[in-house]
Amino acid sequence: MRLKRFLILVAFFISTLFxxxxxxxxxxxxxxxxxxxxxxxxxxxxxxxxxxxxxSLLAVPSSVGIWxxxxxxxxxxxxxxxxxxxxxxxxxxxxxxxxxxxSRDGTIWLWEPYTGEHKAxxxxxxxxxxxALAFAPQIGILASGSSDKTVRLWSATTxxxxxxxxxxxxxxxxxxxxxxxxxxxxxGGHKDNTVRLWSVEDNFRITxxxxxxxxxxxxxxxxxxxxxxxxxxSxxxTVQLWNPHTxxxxxxxxxxxxxxxxxxxxxxxxxxxxxGxDxxxxxxxPITGDPVAALREHTDRAxxxxxxSDGQTLVSSGxxxxxxxWDYTTFQHKAVLTGYMLPINEIAFAPDAQTFASVSDDKAxxxxxxxxxxxxxxxxxxxxSVFxxxxxxxxxxxxxxGGxxxxAxxxxxxxxxxxxxxxxxxxxxxxxxxxxxxxxxxxxxSWDSTARLWDADTGDHKTTLxxxxxxxxxxxxxxxxxxxxxGQNxxxxxxxxxxxxxxxxIGHTRPIDVxxxxxxxxxxxxxSRDxxxxxxxxQAEQxxxxxxxxxxxxxxxxxxxxxxTLASCSWDxxxxxxxxxxxxxxxxxxxxxxxxxxxxxxxxxxxxxxxSEDGTxxxxxxxxxxxxxxxxxxxxxxxxxxDLVLVASNFGQIGxxxxxxxxxxxxxxxDLVLVASxxxxx
Numbered sequence: 001m002r003l004k005r006f007l008i009l010v011a012f013f014i015s016t017l018f019x020x021x022x023x024x025x026x027x028x029x030x031x032x033x034x035x036x037x038x039x040x041x042x043x044x045x046x047x048x049x050x051x052x053x054x055x056s057l058l059a060v061p062s063s064v065g066i067w068x069x070x071x072x073x074x075x076x077x078x079x080x081x082x083x084x085x086x087x088x089x090x091x092x093x094x095x096x097x098x099x100x101x102x103s104r105d106g107t108i109w110l111w112e113p114y115t116g117e118h119k120a121x122x123x124x125x126x127x128x129x130x131x132a133l134a135f136a137p138q139i140g141i142l143a144s145g146s147s148d149k150t151v152r153l154w155s156a157t158t159x160x161x162x163x164x165x166x167x168x169x170x171x172x173x174x175x176x177x178x179x180x181x182x183x184x185x186x187x188g189g190h191k192d193n194t195v196r197l198w199s200v201e202d203n204f205r206i207t208x209x210x211x212x213x214x215x216x217x218x219x220x221x222x223x224x225x226x227x228x229x230x231x232x233x234s235x236x237x238t239v240q241l242w243n244p245h246t247x248x249x250x251x252x253x254x255x256x257x258x259x260x261x262x263x264x265x266x267x268x269x270x271x272x273x274x275x276g277x278d279x280x281x282x283x284x285x286p287i288t289g290d291p292v293a294a295l296r297e298h299t300d301r302a303x304x305x306x307x308x309s310d311g312q313t314l315v316s317s318g319x320x321x322x323x324x325x326w327d328y329t330t331f332q333h334k335a336v337l338t339g340y341m342l343p344i345n346e347i348a349f350a351p352d353a354q355t356f357a358s359v360s361d362d363k364a365x366x367x368x369x370x371x372x373x374x375x376x377x378x379x380x381x382x383x384x385s386v387f388x389x390x391x392x393x394x395x396x397x398x399x400x401x402g403g404x405x406x407x408a409x410x411x412x413x414x415x416x417x418x419x420x421x422x423x424x425x426x427x428x429x430x431x432x433x434x435x436x437x438x439x440x441x442x443x444x445x446s447w448d449s450t451a452r453l454w455d456a457d458t459g460d461h462k463t464t465l466x467x468x469x470x471x472x473x474x475x476x477x478x479x480x481x482x483x484x485x486x487g488q489n490x491x492x493x494x495x496x497x498x499x500x501x502x503x504x505x506i507g508h509t510r511p512i513d514v515x516x517x518x519x520x521x522x523x524x525x526x527x528s529r530d531x532x533x534x535x536x537x538x539q540a541e542q543x544x545x546x547x548x549x550x551x552x553x554x555x556x557x558x559x560x561x562x563x564x565t566l567a568s569c570s571w572d573x574x575x576x577x578x579x580x581x582x583x584x585x586x587x588x589x590x591x592x593x594x595x596x597x598x599x600x601x602x603x604x605x606x607x608x609x610x611x612s613e614d615g616t617x618x619x620x621x622x623x624x625x626x627x628x629x630x631x632x633x634x635x636x637x638x639x640x641x642x643d644l645v646l647v648a649s650n651f652g653q654i655g656x657x658x659x660x661x662x663x664x665x666x667x668x669x670x671d672l673v674l675v676a677s678x679x680x681x682x
Contacts, residue, residue, distance in 0.1 A: 027076040028373050031065075033591025037607075037621045038373045041341040042067055043593070044615035046086040048262065048304040049317045052096040055309040057113055059099055060323060061087035062340065063614040064593050066101050068113050071308065074325075074337055078116045082109055086593070086614075091133035091142070093156055100142055102130025108144055110159055120159035124152055132174045136181040141200070143184055145172030151186050153204065163204055168192050174220045179227045183244060187218035187232060195221055195232050197244055209247045213240060220262045225269040229286055233260030239274050241286060251289040255282050262304045266328065267311040275302035281316050283331065293331045297324055321362065321615075344611025345387050345403070346598045350414070351395045353602035356609055358617055359386035365400050365412070370607055373619065377417055382406045388432050392456060393439040401430030401444060409433060409444055411459055421459035425452065432473045436480040441497070443483050445471030451485045453497065465495050465502075473514045477538075478521040486512030492526055494538070505536050507543045514556050519563045520658065523580065527554025533568050535580055545583040549576055556599040558608075560622075567608060571595030575610055575620075591618055631678040633658050639678045647671050 028038045047061035051071060058069040065081035085104035092099055092113070099113040108122035108130055128147035135142050135156055142156045151165040151172055165184075170192030176185045184198040195211040195218055216235035223230055223244065230244040239253040239260055258277035265272055265286065272286040281295040281302050300319035307314055307328070314326040323337035342361040349356045355376065358366045365379040365386060379398070384405020391398055397420065398412040409423040409430055428447035435442055435456055442454040447470045453462040469489035476483055483495045492505040492515055510529035517524055517538075524536040533547035533554055552571035559566055565586065566578045575589040575596055594613035601608050606624035611617050633643040635658075650659035653667045661671040 027079065030079045031081050033589070033618070035589055035620050036591055036618045038619045039064075040368060040373050040375075040617040040619065041344075041615055042339045044086070044342055045303070045317050045319075045321055045323070045340050047088040047090060047102075049306055049315055049323060050090045050092060051306055051308050051315065052092040052099075052113070053094055053309050054096040056096065057092070057099075058315065059090045059092070059113070060317070060337075060340075061090050061101065063087075064616055066090060066099070066111070068099070068116075069337070074335065078113070080109075080111050080113075080116050080118075082118060082121075083107065084593075085129070088129055088131055089133045089144075091135055093135045093142075094137050098135075098156065100133050100135070102133050102144055104129035106130065106146075108133065108142075108154070108159075122154050122159045122161070124161055124164075125150070128171075131172060132186075134175045134177050134184075136177040136184070136200075137179060139181040139200070141177075141181070143175045143177065143186075145175045145186055147171040149192075151175060151184070151198070153200075163206070165198055165206060165208075167196055167208060167210075168194070170217065173218060176221045176223055176230075178223045178244065179225060183223075183227075185221045185223065185230055185232075185244065187221045189217035189219065190235075191217070193217055193234070195230070195242070197230075197247070211242055211247055211249070213249055213252075214238070216259070219260060222263045222265055222272075224265045224286060225267060229265075231263045231265065231272055231274075231286070233263040233274050235259035237276075239263055239272070239284070241272075241289070253284050253289055253291075255291055255294070256280065258301075261302065264305045264307055264314075266307050266314075267309060271328070273305040273307070273314055273316075275305045275316055275318075277301040279318070279320075281305060281314070281326070295326060295331060295333070297333050298322065341615040343594070343613040343615055344598055344617055345385070346389050347600040347609045347611045347617065348389045348391055348398075349600045349602050349607075349609070350391045351393060351603060353604060353607070355414075356600055356602075357389045357391070357398060357400075358598075358609075358611055359389045359400060360615075361385040361404070363406070365389060365398070367414075368617075370602065370609075370619070379412055379417060379419075381410055381419055381422075382408065385429075388430055388444075390433045390435055390442075392435045393437060397435075397456065399433050399435065399442055401433045403429040403431070407446070409442075409454070409459075411442075423454060423459045423461075425461060426450070428470075431471065434474050434476055436476045436497075437478055438480040441476075441480070443474045443476065445474040445485055445487065447471075449487075451483065451495070453483075463500060465493075465500060467493060470511075472512065475515045475517055475524075477517050478519065482521075482538075484515040484517065484524055486515040486526055486528075490528070492524070492536070494524075494541075503541055505541060505543070507534055508532070510553075513554060516557050516559060518559050518580070519561060522658075523563070525557045525559065525566055525580075527557045527568060527570075529553040531570070533557060533566070533578070535566075535583075545580075547576075547578050547583060547585075549585050549588075550574065552595065555595070555597045558599045558601045560601065560605045561603070562605070567599055567601065569596035569599050569610055571613075573612075575599065575608075589620060592616065631661055631675045633661065633675065638680050639675060640680060643675050644672065644679075647675055 043062035043064035063086040068078040083103035089102040110119040125146040132145035153162040168188040171189040173189040174187035197209040214234040241250040256276035262275040283292040298318035321340035325335040385403035387403035388401035411420040426446040432445040451465040471487040508528040514527040550570040577586040592612040598611035604624040608620040
């Protein structure tokens with residue numbers, strides 16, 4: 001035993017030393033998939049936060065794994081990955097040498113928390129998912145609760161299955177052992193509304209007492225340190241205190257205005273903490289039932305509370321994706337852990353490729369340094385989810401479109417970080433926005449079945465294009481004369497920006513989530529909920545190839561600067577690269593743990609950013625591509641007399657043409673002059 005503890009201390013020392021030496025951003029490079037150079041964001045918080053009994057570690061479950069921190073310095077120590085779905089519950093063994101994690105994938109994993117060694121995988125619950133975990137003191141048992149309505153008992157050392165406890169009629173949301181390890185409490189969620197007490201006797205013979213009184217599902221249970229009181233928090237907005245020996249209810253604590261999500265006793269038993277959907281942490285005297293304090297720093301529902309083993313710190317997590325540390329004596333907020341994010345809805349690179357913006361359901365716009373991955377700043381002002389974001393061609397203005405709870409388009413001064421204008425004409429969420437390449441116009445697509453055009457400088461309304469169905473994506477052609485829109489009615493419309501007339505492209509069998517023009521404007525790519533991507537010849541108005549391989553809806557597509565490679569992302573968690581000339585799949589990028597919503601490419605094609613439902617952004621590195629020179633009319637890589645001949649032979653042609661070098665819609669003397677000025681060797 002002494003040797004084992006010595007080895008653990010050595011491992012911890014090495015781990016701590018290593019993570020002290022590296023910079024604070026090094027965790028962005030941990031466990032990266034092939035081809036990725038950084039992971040920005042730690043995912044979305046998906047379960048309870050937990051201190052180790054020895055007070056040295058803090059575990060936070062997320063959509064990308066379990067983050068393990070030094071409890072004192074709050075420095076990242078480890079990222080434990082292996083589950084195939086988000087981690088929903090964590091628990092430390094009494095000796096702090098084992099961390100158990102339960103996931104929505106239905107499995108429980110046992111880890112050595114300092115080194116990250118995977119010890120065992122426990123299987124038995126269904127894929128409805130593991131919701132709660134608790135180690136028994138002294139007797140070597142791990143209990144797990146699940147949405148499959150059962151509690152299972154396992155050997156805490158070997159992971160061997162022991163038995164299954166049946167009785168709950170709804171999902172089991174919480175489990176907790178009494179301090180002597182002889183009683184297990186389990187809380188039943190929706191439609192069950194009960195607490196069950198299980199007595200573990202010789203040979204694991206089980207008896208039960210059922211506590212009734214909550215009107216809605218029980219979300220959390222916890223024993224007091226002396227084992228004389230059991231607390232239960234419920235969706236009925238109350239905390240109830242029980243005598244666990246008799247099943248008698250002692251007192252009902254009222255104060256939360258929405259459901260109670262988590263309860264925890266302080267180590268001295270003098271305080272009970274509860275977290276609620278009303279965004280508050282409430283502290284109670286468990287003897288008298290009197291309220292002690294209400295902590296209101298969270299801006300969204302508080303999902304988990306836990307005390308450090310020395311009783312000096314209370315930690316809480318919330319759907320605002322922050323972890324807050326509170327001084328137990330003064331009840332003052334003393335520190336915060338950030339870096340967790342809600343699903344990423346959209347990403348956009350600035351023209352200089354040095355900065356990119358991301359938006360999500362947390363109402364904020366984040367600006368990132370594309371080289372270092374450092375968060376540069378946050379723009380706030382939206383009152384609900386933000387669905388779309390775009391930079392103006394000169395990089396001076398950022399536009400953002402509101403989604404659920406906020407239908408406004410906001411224009412921002414990028415350098416000052418200040419709002420310039422707010423546009424509120426759309427009746428429903430703005431799913432897509434884009435600046436015209438000439439910088440004069442901003443287009444928006446909305447759930448109100450319209451695409452609208454705005455003055456890019458002032459935000460003044462120019463025109464409304466009635467699409468006949470919800471618009472999910474808009475894209476300008478390189479010459480700014482055509483706007484493509486796709487949406488709910490399975491069709492693409494190509495609008496003449498001046499006349500408002502449109503042509504329709506028909507072929508997809510389900511709604512279209514994204515449209516994008518190739519750099520030369522001759523090809524339009526569209527991604528649909530029919531799981532396919534179509535490439536369209538814009539002039540002929542025909543789909544010439546279907547790209548098949550994704551197994552779920554296509555959320556974003558982006559052309560590389562050469563116009564040959566197309567990247568696509570899907571809710572099948574993958575990013576795929578295609579050759580648009582042959583229609584062949586070039587490669588598949590994996591690494592996100594949930595659907596990928598957004599892609600953005602730097603101007604030189606060297607960095608691809610992908611944003612996911614898992615609350616992270618992955619940066620993928622490619623060899624920068626020199627974009628095709630427009631004066632290279634025949635695309636042979638050199639500007640020479642042959643290009644002059646091609647322009648001359650197409651003289652007077654109107655409409656889209658490679659010979660229309662300046663993109664003004666007609667091949668004329670100006671195009672000849674542009675080619676002549678760029679002749680190689682001239």
